[in-house]
Amino acid sequence: MDRRDFLKASVAGAGAIAGMSSLGSAASAAEEPAAAGEKPKATGVLKLCSQEGRIPGKSRKEKIENLLKWGAVGIEFGGMDLKGAEQAKKDCAEMGIGLAALCWGYFPFIDPDEEKRKKAVEDMKKALEVAAAAGSTGVICVPAFNNHPQLEFYEAKKVLLGLLPQIGEHAAKVGSRILMEPLNRGEARFLNQLAFGAQLCRDSKAEGICMMGDFYHMCIEEPNDEGAFLSAGKYCHHVHLASRRRDLPGQDQMKEPDKPERSFVDGFRGLKRIGFQDYCSLECGCQGDPMVEIPKSFQFLKKQWELAVV
Numbered sequence: 001m002d003r004r005d006f007l008k009a010s011v012a013g014a015g016a017i018a019g020m021s022s023l024g025s026a027a028s029a030a031e032e033p034a035a036a037g038e039k040p041k042a043t044g045v046l047k048l049c050s051q052e053g054r055i056p057g058k059s060r061k062e063k064i065e066n067l068l069k070w071g072a073v074g075i076e077f078g079g080m081d082l083k084g085a086e087q088a089k090k091d092c093a094e095m096g097i098g099l100a101a102l103c104w105g106y107f108p109f110i111d112p113d114e115e116k117r118k119k120a121v122e123d124m125k126k127a128l129e130v131a132a133a134a135g136s137t138g139v140i141c142v143p144a145f146n147n148h149p150q151l152e153f154y155e156a157k158k159v160l161l162g163l164l165p166q167i168g169e170h171a172a173k174v175g176s177r178i179l180m181e182p183l184n185r186g187e188a189r190f191l192n193q194l195a196f197g198a199q200l201c202r203d204s205k206a207e208g209i210c211m212m213g214d215f216y217h218m219c220i221e222e223p224n225d226e227g228a229f230l231s232a233g234k235y236c237h238h239v240h241l242a243s244r245r246r247d248l249p250g251q252d253q254m255k256e257p258d259k260p261e262r263s264f265v266d267g268f269r270g271l272k273r274i275g276f277q278d279y280c281s282l283e284c285g286c287q288g289d290p291m292v293e294i295p296k297s298f299q300f301l302k303k304q305w306e307l308a309v310v
């Protein structure tokens with residue numbers, strides 16, 4: 001889908017312009033994913049996107065111009081305040097680009113200190129309000145990195161499931177969602193696989209509790225990318241893109257010519273099967289000149305998407 005088609009079809013684009021909730025029908029677009037071997041119930045779309053910091057340009061305007069020129073339809077920002085959210089929403093609407101998730105980071109939901117957990121919930125509620133004001137698709141969060149104090153696994157899971165319903169309720173009330181991000185065990189030992197993220201979403205029984213997948217971490221943790229996205233199903237509302245070595249997709253062979261390129265085909269097949277409607281966003285390094293390499297990587301990804309036949 002090119003930018004013109006996207007703007008015609010996109011709930012996010014229409015929402016940003018009309019001031020509607022950016023979540024739109026995305027939350028319900030993938031009601032129940034098709035099982036492997038079944039025909040997908042909805043058609044997934046590849047909406048290319050990038051974190052703002054990955055894109056060259058002296059200003060936000062220049063960065064967005066580059067993204068649009070290269071066929072992307074969304075941009076991902078980091079955590080911000082309410083004023084920043086209003087500005088980001090205005091900038092994106094004026095330039096005709098979708099505003100993807102806000103990559104916020106660590107919220108100490110599984111810290112042994114109850115006071116810190118309570119504050120984490122309050123901080124997340126504020127972040128959700130900012131995400132809603134920006135018209136973004138949600139708040140990316142990690143319950144603990146390995147260097148953070150954290151409860152033992154089963155206790156952490158129990159405590160987190162105790163907190164998620166009130167967070168999810170607030171998210172739904174303000175028109176946003178949280179996006180828990182599974183990371184590889186070297187970075188964060190609590191949440192590594194998409195299936196576990198989906199289990200947390202399901203067991204929280206709260207509309208605003210969702211998750212995402214990151215191809216770099218999935219390469220380390222998942223036995224099968226397609227299966228991982230099928231497990232994530234309707235809870236998956238964002239994707240991070242990176243190569244096996246965490247460079248641009250398609251760049252692995254620049255570092256290791258003797259190893260196969262990280263393939264996105266299986267994962268993209270999974271996204272098609274679940275009717276994925278959200279953004280696939282670059283979060284990675286770059287070998288060489290980004291002005292040359294990023295458009296090449298987007299072309300590579302479009303071809304991988306075509307190869308993912310369901």
Ligand code: MG
Binds near residue numbers: 214240
């Ligand atoms: Mg990531």
